Amino acid sequence: MTGALTKADLAELLYExxxxxxxxxxxxxxxxxxxIRTALECNEQVKLSGFGNFDLRDKSQRxxxxxxxxxxxxxxxxxxxxxxxxxxxxxxxxxxxxxxxQ
Amino acid sequence: xxxxxxxxxxxxxxxxxxxxxxxxxxxLILEYMSKMLxxxxxxxxxxxxxxxxxYREPRxxxxxxxxxxxxxxxxxVPHFKPGKEMRDRVNESI
Numbered sequence: 001m002t003g004a005l006t007k008a009d010l011a012e013l014l015y016e017x018x019x020x021x022x023x024x025x026x027x028x029x030x031x032x033x034x035x036i037r038t039a040l041e042c043n044e045q046v047k048l049s050g051f052g053n054f055d056l057r058d059k060s061q062r063x064x065x066x067x068x069x070x071x072x073x074x075x076x077x078x079x080x081x082x083x084x085x086x087x088x089x090x091x092x093x094x095x096x097x098x099x100x101x102q
Numbered sequence: 103x104x105x106x107x108x109x110x111x112x113x114x115x116x117x118x119x120x121x122x123x124x125x126x127x128x129x130l131i132l133e134y135m136s137k138m139l140x141x142x143x144x145x146x147x148x149x150x151x152x153x154x155x156x157y158r159e160p161r162x163x164x165x166x167x168x169x170x171x172x173x174x175x176x177x178x179v180p181h182f183k184p185g186k187e188m189r190d191r192v193n194e195s196i
Contacts, residue, residue: 004143004144004145004146004152005134005135005138005143005144005145005146006145006146006147007147007148010131010134010135013130013131013134014127014130014131017130018123018126018127018130020119020123020127024118024119027116028112028116028119028124028127029131031112031115031116032108032112032127032128032131033147033149033150035103035108035111035112035115036103036108036150037149037150037187037188037191039103039108040188040191040192041191041192041194041195042195043195044103045103046103046108047103047104047105048104048105048108048132049104049105050132050136051132051135051136052180052182054182056192058196077196078193078196079192079193079195079196080184080189080192080193081151081182081184081188081189081192082182083153083180083181083182085179085180088136089136089139089140089180090179090180092136092137092139092140093139093140093155093178093179093180094177094178094179095140096139096140096141096142096155096178
């Protein structure tokens with residue numbers, strides 16, 4: 001196991017496969033994630049066909065508890081990001097399960 | 103925002119790269135991320151989030167048309183956990 005894929009690996013990929021210079025590659029990877037975050041921050045759904053959708057869900061306030069003390073504290077209303085993988089990504093990942101169990 | 107809108111928005115912020123280059127880069131990044139997940143690797147992007155696989159146990163499902171039981175094998179599904187900066191920025195927009 002070589003460890004998780006990071007932004008540095010993606011920049012390396014753009015450098016090797018597309019001939020971007022190192023600075024361009026690093027910047028592009030940075031802007032790629034930043035534009036997705038900015039859209040989500042503006043309450044805009046992000047749909048990347050073949051990969052998946054980033055959706056936003058508004059959660060209302062609900063009762064919670066401090067797990068250490070048992071004290072009741074309300075969990076405030078919040079907006080959260082959820083990811084729904086697309087059909088193509090799901091199918092590719094399921095194929096991995098098949099190879100692993102054999 | 104769709105993939106082509108993402109490509110446009112990135113292109114607007116890039117003066118050295120052509121929009122064709124940006125398009126190739128976006129497609130390559132997504133393809134590579136899919137490939138890594140499909141081979142069981144994790145993806146970790148600080149401030150954005152991490153992608154990993156979650157295992158779903160084998161179960162008996164039903165054919166929705168006939169109601170007949172169907173044995174479903176265990177499988178892996180992609181999972182995304184938003185990072186702290188992502189959670190905070192999205193939540194501040196309420």
